[in-house]
Amino acid sequence: MSAPTSPYGSSSGRASIPSSGRAGVPAGGSPGPYRPGKEYKPRLRPKWGRIALLAGIAVVVIGLIAGISLYSYASNLDDGLKRTDAFSSLTGERPKALVDGAQNILLLGSDSRDPDTNDGAANAWRSDTIILMHVPKDHKTAQLVSIPRDTWVTVPKSDSAPCDQGSRAKINASFAFGGLPRAVHTVECLTGVHVDNVVAIDFGGFKDVVNAIGGVDLYVDQTITSIHKPHRVFKKGMMHMNGDQALDWVRQRYQFARGDFAREEHQQQFLKALMAKASSSGVLTNPSKLNGFLKSVTKAVTVDKDFSLTDAAVKFHSLRAGDLTFITMPNKGSANVDGQSVVLSDRDKALALFNAVKNDQMSPYIKKS
Numbered sequence: 001m002s003a004p005t006s007p008y009g010s011s012s013g014r015a016s017i018p019s020s021g022r023a024g025v026p027a028g029g030s031p032g033p034y035r036p037g038k039e040y041k042p043r044l045r046p047k048w049g050r051i052a053l054l055a056g057i058a059v060v061v062i063g064l065i066a067g068i069s070l071y072s073y074a075s076n077l078d079d080g081l082k083r084t085d086a087f088s089s090l091t092g093e094r095p096k097a098l099v100d101g102a103q104n105i106l107l108l109g110s111d112s113r114d115p116d117t118n119d120g121a122a123n124a125w126r127s128d129t130i131i132l133m134h135v136p137k138d139h140k141t142a143q144l145v146s147i148p149r150d151t152w153v154t155v156p157k158s159d160s161a162p163c164d165q166g167s168r169a170k171i172n173a174s175f176a177f178g179g180l181p182r183a184v185h186t187v188e189c190l191t192g193v194h195v196d197n198v199v200a201i202d203f204g205g206f207k208d209v210v211n212a213i214g215g216v217d218l219y220v221d222q223t224i225t226s227i228h229k230p231h232r233v234f235k236k237g238m239m240h241m242n243g244d245q246a247l248d249w250v251r252q253r254y255q256f257a258r259g260d261f262a263r264e265e266h267q268q269q270f271l272k273a274l275m276a277k278a279s280s281s282g283v284l285t286n287p288s289k290l291n292g293f294l295k296s297v298t299k300a301v302t303v304d305k306d307f308s309l310t311d312a313a314v315k316f317h318s319l320r321a322g323d324l325t326f327i328t329m330p331n332k333g334s335a336n337v338d339g340q341s342v343v344l345s346d347r348d349k350a351l352a353l354f355n356a357v358k359n360d361q362m363s364p365y366i367k368k369s
Helices: 048-064 068-080 173-191 203-212 243-251 260-278 287-299 309-315 348-358 360-367
Strands: 082-084 103-109 125-137 142-145 153-154 166-168 198-204 216-220 235-242 301-304 324-328 333-337 342-343
Touching: 068 287, 068 309, 082 360, 103 173, 125 173, 142 203, 142 348, 153 342, 166 173, 166 324, 173 198, 173 342, 173 348, 198 203, 203 216, 203 243, 216 243, 216 260, 216 309, 260 324
Parallel strands: 082 301, 103 198, 142 324
Antiparallel strands: 103 125, 125 142, 153 166, 198 301, 216 235, 333 342
């Protein structure tokens, strides 16, 4: 198994797992403009951008399915999900599930329609978010482990190749090398954890989600002009945005001193606002808006062939946002490797974390940490 990698920091709804990083690497929040020699202390913030879709489903979809009269409606949503074969080509060193009843779901966020991509790669998956979600066998809590997209790993040369046979690259390159199956294989090699299901989220489809609930209110922290047509002007202050505006805003990065860190923060704020709006009475009590929201969410995700929304609803019906713990995989910070800015893992700490996931011992791990 290739050496695990590391994260920037952590924050949680129930517990916070401390981590360390080097100067210029955010720990639980964006650090501001990087200045050589200056160390940034972590600011613990919920990873809203990484869990908002899941939490939104937990609050809205799962809550609804608890009513038996809506089960057939949920089944229709389940049937309408886009599906992909994420597992059949995985053989060889694939880890085994060790604890019956526990479940590990790989959440992958991608912006496959990002206008910054080259024409030849416009339809390729680009992983902006990689999260391993662990649900213990009692289904009373969930832990979401964020794996930085720039984590330096060995990407296996095929879907069934041994973990140590491949190319060194950033973990999000696994998509380009072999799509979702290669991404699953790479994450399993990195963590030693068996992945049961995959949910891939296309952020490009979220503009329809935003429009379905009547837009969102976002704070613009700096007046900028979009680099993408039609070159919208975003003025500093609170701004009500429709789907096209919101998606345009969260794609901007070059105008900000913090670059990708600023974009990540804006994506987190956007998804937090989306979750809050979707969970509001104005949506929950409006059948038309609620129906539009649920259908647009299902259109924005792709799941593996065995994933069942209705089964997940039954298993996780008691989960709420406060039952989720958000952790960033331990790391030693950033480094330059072959001219690339990458994130290096803290091998020992990462192995301890993933062993806790694998053996369904996250509660003791969190208490000890």
